[in-house]
Amino acid sequence: MYVRKSRLLTPGPTPLLPSAIRAMAAADLHHRTADFREVYSGVIRDLHYFMGTENGIALFASSGSGAMEAAVSNLFSPGDKAVACVAGKFGERWLQIGEAFGLELVVLTRPYGESVGPEELERALRDHPDAQGVFVQATETSTGISHDVEAMGGIVSSTDAVLVVDAITGLGSSEIRIDDWGLDVVIGGSQKALMVPPGLAYCAVSEKAMGRAERARNPRFYFNLKKHIDAGPRGDSPWTPASSLILGMAEVLRYVREIGRERLIRNAQLLARATRDAARAVGLELFARDAIPAGAVTAILAPDGIDSGEIVRGFRDRFDAIIANGQGSMKGRIFRLAHLGYFDFHDLFAAVAELELILRLMDRDVELGSGVRAVQAVYLEACAEDNGGAR
């Protein structure tokens, strides 16, 4: 019946920045040349700006899970005790990695949709003064909630333990003050707020954590933190870098410097707020309960009697738009709309108009335009906050 353009509305991979796509196409550059070293060292420098930290940064040709493993293998020895905060599918990944590397984990679990509170962590560290580390997600992408990593940083930094934060979707979508808050390892990925395809992971590592790396006895080779942190500023990588992705990331970091990392974060927060208001306006319930909702992604409960997969399918079949279903046990119960990286109000106006239609075509009682109006109201409030300016 009509033309449909493919669109990615998922929390990773996210929509690509056009200038990054062009840069990746120009990847006929050898990585052991002065030209490439300049690009690579610029990426490391600009990652410091994007992450807002003075800590050393390691950049890997890997997915985010690789950097999660790096934190475990570089900072811990077999038998070390550590606390894992688990509130979703990505929290559960700490258990798998911890098991692989012989850690003894104290697990603080909250049901999907909730978060682990700082007071729970404080209690656990009191009960286990020998804990060497704490693992947590800044934002749990599978459920759309945030952890209070600021408070957790305050708690952990007064102990000998190191705080390892998976901020793969949290970076660039929420404020994370790594140095002020005492976050020892903070992990990011390329296919999230950084608007390039999957294949790069990076992490900022504190001196406290590096001191532990010297003593830790778990084996590591590819993900050796020290090697990467030392080589990066010289424009080198210990192993062959994913050069086309590096060229793309250089463009994205240039763009982030241009618009300002604060604006990127505010954008995600605004779109997330607008999405929550729109969901309520069309009569849907948010999944995040008693938890700070994430700026990266909003999880919405499918109405009673409807599998969320049908809503995902509606977006795909009717509008060629890919949105995320729930993961693990949440599959079929929630669907997720993303805001991190290269998303704008235009995307959201349309996505919400489409959601309204999909619900209506499932015979739900939805006032057409009501969700869009909620997004428009957030736009207008944001304009007023900015003194009526266009930006």
Place this chain on the structure above:
Amino acid sequence: MYVRKSRLLTPGPTPLLPSAIRAMAAADLHHRTADFREVYSGVIRDLHYFMGTENGIALFASSGSGAMEAAVSNLFSPGDKAVACVAGKFGERWLQIGEAFGLELVVLTRPYGESVGPEELERALRDHPDAQGVFVQATETSTGISHDVEAMGGIVSSTDAVLVVDAITGLGSSEIRIDDWGLDVVIGGSQKALMVPPGLAYCAVSEKAMGRAERARNPRFYFNLKKHIDAGPRGDSPWTPASSLILGMAEVLRYVREIGRERLIRNAQLLARATRDAARAVGLELFARDAIPAGAVTAILAPDGIDSGEIVRGFRDRFDAIIANGQGSMKGRIFRLAHLGYFDFHDLFAAVAELELILRLMDRDVELGSGVRAVQAVYLEACAEDNGGAR
């Protein structure tokens, strides 16, 4: 304040097809090779499908104005009399080309926003039985109206005159049955419904017109119709072809075959109808009066006391979207939203939500969401027409 993605919502250039962009990047192909000849002859073959004609097709490395000149220089001699239907800026172009090539033009003018009726043309041909040709726009892009070229074809084909139709924005956005309706020359461009950048023009030429080309005495070299029509099916062009654009167009024509040219046309017609409904819903007036509105582009009057340039600026500054102002004397009075080529409902949901906000921020009394609801209603009607199917 927020991330804004650049978007082109103009009636040419139009948004590019992604696979065409990729193909253009692969333009390291010499044009006098068997590989390129295969691509080129395929483009000519697929243009026959897209245009729906058995007539010979000439393909030029030029803008659409080049193909307009080709029709004048190849088919007419100095002093020839012809009728020009003029209802906007592109109609006026016939006068300039006619003057350059020494034609004696009988001019049928209608004010911007109206169209020249077939009965006016019939009268003119009766009053001027020595007229050798008729020039008209299928759709006048500057004002968003269509001419009834079906009726005009019926009138002209019973005379010795040839009917020359500028369908640069009409092709792919409205039904144009070239052979059935007796349209002698029908002109198109690459940057319109064909979703590639500007730089290619093409025209289908009837046998009646080619017969006239043999006798016409106006000079022509670059735009020689016969040379181009004869060489194309062999995969050749008389002069160096714009090879990257040809590669892009080959991809677009493959896509058009896949979705069907009827669907492309229906898409534009649906989006145009939805845009008209949305404009009325937000209290705006359409510019097309007593004329068939175009499927390619919708012209909307700015509200009293507002320069349409402010609305165009609102789209640009607030949402980084480029829409078209009025042209010529209509600049400041109308703005235009495009539907031809690679546009979809998603684009329109968002554009209308943005128009509502822009008007509201100019203190106009607009119910937020009301225009979007009008677009949603057209979507639902179209689904119902298609028996509730997703396409």
